[in-house]
Amino acid sequence: MGDGAKARRVYEEAVEYLCRNLDALRELIGPALWEAPFAAVRDGDPASDDWRAAVRALHEAAEAAGIPGGLGLSATMGVGGWPSGPTPRSVGWVCPTGRCARVDLREDPVPPTAVPDPVPVPVPPACVLAGRPMRLVGD
Numbered sequence: 001m002g003d004g005a006k007a008r009r010v011y012e013e014a015v016e017y018l019c020r021n022l023d024a025l026r027e028l029i030g031p032a033l034w035e036a037p038f039a040a041v042r043d044g045d046p047a048s049d050d051w052r053a054a055v056r057a058l059h060e061a062a063e064a065a066g067i068p069g070g071l072g073l074s075a076t077m078g079v080g081g082w083p084s085g086p087t088p089r090s091v092g093w094v095c096p097t098g099r100c101a102r103v104d105l106r107e108d109p110v111p112p113t114a115v116p117d118p119v120p121v122p123v124p125p126a127c128v129l130a131g132r133p134m135r136l137v138g139d
Helices: 005-020 022-029 031-043 049-064
Strands: 091-094 103-105 135-138
Touching (some): 005 049, 022 031
Antiparallel strands (some): 091 103
16 A cells, blocks of 8 residues: 555554554454554554554454454455444544544534533543543534
8 A cells, every 4th residue: 555645544544443442452463463563553653664564463463363354454344344434523533643533523512502601621532542632623
């Protein structure tokens, strides 16, 4: 896979899948194939070849553990095997590091006609990879 925007998006989506299913994947893959590639994905530069190689290693380990299509780098998953994209909305949480394409839609939008006083501060979900709060984007 090349270095273009489409390839980058595929890797971001694979890391999004990793982020959303971290505990289950860690358990299925096992520590021997998990530790080093996961550390490289978590801490590495998403523009580097080493980072992409680590994502591929986790993808291949997931496939070997019996997950059809691994992390989604190859289009071998059947219908219903890959989580669908988010429903478009104007407010959501995104990865604080930009390492993945994860978007968690904000479930508690405050209608503009019913703004309470004081306006509640939303609590961001945590990024599993970086251990930091996700970043709010949108309205």
